[in-house]
Amino acid sequence: MSGLTGCLNLGYQPIAFIPLHLYMPLHDDGYVKYASQWTKTALLKEDFEELIVYRNKLAGLNLIGIYPDQIGYGNISQRIKQTTQFIISGTQTGQHKIALPEHFCKVTDVNIAQNKLLCEGPVQASSEAMTHAAIYLADTNVNTVIHIHHHELWQQLKNIVTTTDITITYGTPEMANAMFDAVKAIEKNKLPKIIITAGHQEGVFTFGSSMKDAYETLMMFYHEHQ
Numbered sequence: 001m002s003g004l005t006g007c008l009n010l011g012y013q014p015i016a017f018i019p020l021h022l023y024m025p026l027h028d029d030g031y032v033k034y035a036s037q038w039t040k041t042a043l044l045k046e047d048f049e050e051l052i053v054y055r056n057k058l059a060g061l062n063l064i065g066i067y068p069d070q071i072g073y074g075n076i077s078q079r080i081k082q083t084t085q086f087i088i089s090g091t092q093t094g095q096h097k098i099a100l101p102e103h104f105c106k107v108t109d110v111n112i113a114q115n116k117l118l119c120e121g122p123v124q125a126s127s128e129a130m131t132h133a134a135i136y137l138a139d140t141n142v143n144t145v146i147h148i149h150h151h152e153l154w155q156q157l158k159n160i161v162t163t164t165d166i167t168i169t170y171g172t173p174e175m176a177n178a179m180f181d182a183v184k185a186i187e188k189n190k191l192p193k194i195i196i197t198a199g200h201q202e203g204v205f206t207f208g209s210s211m212k213d214a215y216e217t218l219m220m221f222y223h224e225h226q
């Protein structure tokens with residue numbers, strides 16, 4: 001080593017300035033943020049064949065699926081008639097193109113203020129189950145909630161249709177409260193039953209009194225914004 005090199009080596013690396021947006025993740029991590037009390041059980045006794053059919057249709061369109069980094073996205077749920085309970089696709093099940101009954105879970109109770117959720121089934125509920133719960137609580141006529149990820153749809157409809165604030169992230173009580181308010185506003189103003197989550201990348205929710213209703217609302221926007 002020459003004397004000159006030794007003299008110039010100050011023992012630290014040059015600082016590289018990298019624009020902040022390069023550090024931002026392209027999508028959320030999909031992990032459950034609420035306090036979940038999950039009772040692992042055998043297959044659910046309820047009949048939810050229709051839910052599986054629609055879930056698999058959405059997976060066929062890549063609206064429910066898995067990112068290249070193995071993080072699952074999208075979920076779907078169905079209210080158990082005349083109750084506040086619902087059946088929802090399980091967390092990290094997006095890799096299955098064809099879902100089976102063992103990939104679903106029943107949400108039996110939620111407390112949005114305390115961010116607590118009780119569920120039972122062969123898998124744990126989706127990380128966005130609390131958001132689904134808020135929609136069911138806001139409108140007793142809602143029997144289905146669909147949540148998909150689609151970049152173009154999200155980008156084009158953001159702030160055009162009902163949109164939750166960019167500061168609100170997925171799976172939080174803030175998101176649940178924002179969803180509750182959004183559903184109430186949609187009802188009051190007779191707006192289309194679709195919500196964009198500006199603070200949850202690529203996130204689109206639709207809901208309706210039946211599986212067909214929620215799916216058709218989604219497809220109407222999906223075909224218009226391809």
Ligand SMILES: [Zn+2]
Pocket residue numbers: 073074128147148149170200203
């Ligand atoms: Zn999502």
